[in-house]
Amino acid sequence: MALSLYNTATRTVSEFTPLTPGKVGIYLCGATVQAPPHIGHIRSGVNFDILRRWLSASGFDVTFIRNVTDIDDKILHKAVHEEIPWWAVAMKYERAFTDAYKALNVLPPTYEPRATGHITQMIDLMQTLIEKGHAYAPGNGDVYLEVRSLKSYLTLSNQKLDDLQSAGDSEETFKKDPRDFALWKAAKPGEPSWPTPWGDGRPGWHLECSAMAQAYLGETFDIHGGGLDLIFPHHENEIAQSEAAGYGFAKTWMHNAWVTTAGEKMSKSLGNSLQVQELIKRVRGIELRWYLGSAHYRSMLEFSFEALEESAVAFRRIEAFLDRAIGILGSTPDGVISSTFADAMNDDLAVPAALAYISEIVKSGNNALTANDTKALAAAAAEVRGALGVLGCDPRDDAFAGQSADNNGAIDGLISLALQQREAARARKDFAASDAIRDQIAALGIVIEDTPQGPRWQISSGR
C-alpha cells in the first residue's frame, strides 16, 4: 500500500508521488516568534514531525524546512512593550520554541531559515514580480502584489475575490485594489529596515515563505504544511506570489487542525496555562507528545487536563510493557515496522488506527510475557518500538533520556537491598514486615511489583 495524503488543494486523499523518486521536500510554516509556544503551535510541529518520520521510515530522503518569522508587526509591538530590541524579542521566543520542540522530541528541521536572513531573495522575488507585471511599487516605499493581474487566486480556500470582506484599513490608499497585499512595507521611524530599489522597509508576512521555499526546495516542491488558519490569507498569498513569479510551487498542501478548549480555538486568555513549558510540569514531554499526536492531524483536538492525564495513563501502559519486555529479554530489540502499522500510516497518517493496533500488540505481548514465550515477546516488543519510533514516542530514544523511569545503578543497588529484606520477610510469612518495607519504598515514589521473575521496581511515573 502506497502512501496517500489529503491535499487541501484538491480536497481529496490521493496517492503521494514525489517529484524526484526517493526524495521529498517539505516546507512547514513555523512560528512567528513573538510569544512562548502553546500546545496549538506545538501540535503542528508534532503532526508534521510524524509525517517526516514516517516518510523517512518509508525510505524517502526528506528535506524538511521550517522557517522562523523573526520580523513582523507583533514582534515590533512586543519590543516596544517589553522595552527591549526587536531582535531580542525574536531570539528570546525562538529559543522558547526550540526548547519546546526539543522537550517533545520534534526533530530539528533539515534547515531552519529566518526571514531576516533572506532579504536578498525577497528583493529578487519582488523584482521578478514587478518585471512580470504582477507587482507594483506605488512610490511610498511599499510594494504590493496586484491580485487582479493573476490568472487564478484563492484556489486553496475556494473563495471568490469579490466575496471577501474588504479590509477597510486606513493605510490602503496606495493600493490599486483593496485586496492587493503588501510584499514589502515602507520603513517607519524607529523600526528596523533594509534597503531595496523601492526604498527602505521590511518584509510583509507572506513574501518570506515564497522566497525561502524557493531558496531551499526549488521552484517546485512536494509538500507545504501549516495550520488550518494559514490557508487564507497566508498560503493563498504564497501561491499568488510564487505562481506569478513562474514557479510551480507546492504540489500537496497539508493543514493540521486545532487544539481547542471548550469547543473554541485556543484563545489568548486561556493560553498561559496551555503553554508547553507549563504542561510539561504536569506530564512528561513524551506524554504530552503522545497526547497531541494521538488524534488524527485533521481532527480538532479538544483539550482538557482530564484527557491529557488519561492519555498519559494509556501511554504508561505501553511503556511499562516495553520496560518489562526488555527486562525479560535482557536487551532492547530494534524497532520493526509491521505491515498493519504501515497500512494505517499510509492512509493519510491514520495515527488513531495505528494506536489501536499498538494496543493489540501490547495485549498479545503481555500474553507472551505471561506464557514465557520469549520469541513472541521479542516480536511484539520490536513492533511496539518500531511504531513508537515513528510517532516520536520511543521511551528508549536518547531524546527522552532522563525523562524515562530508567534504573540507575546505585539506586538499583539500594532498592535491591531493601527488596531482599522484604523477600526474606515474605519467605517467613511476616507480611507485616514485608508490607512495611513496600510502603516505605512507595513513600519515596518507587513502585514495587511482584512478578513470577521476582520483584521489580520503578520510579512512579505518575506525577
Next chain:
RNA sequence: GGUCGGAUGGCCGAGAGGCGAGGCUCAGGACUGCAAAUCCUGCUACACGGGUUCAAAUCCCGUUCCGACCUCCA
C-alpha cells in the same frame, strides 16, 4: 453575506453503506499472602426529522446546535 468543518457510549477518540476500532473509567472474575501489574468477561453509541436502499452512524433532503476562515493567527 461568502467559504470550510463538526455533533459517535460515563469520558476520550476512530470509522464512512452490511462485519461491536481502540483507549480510559466503572463492575464482575482469574492470578496473588495482600497489593500492583497482567489477562478474561460485561457496559451494543453515532444530534433531530424525513428519504434512498434488501441493508444507513456512513448516501440524499431538511432542521437544530457548535466551531473555523474572510488580510494578526499553528
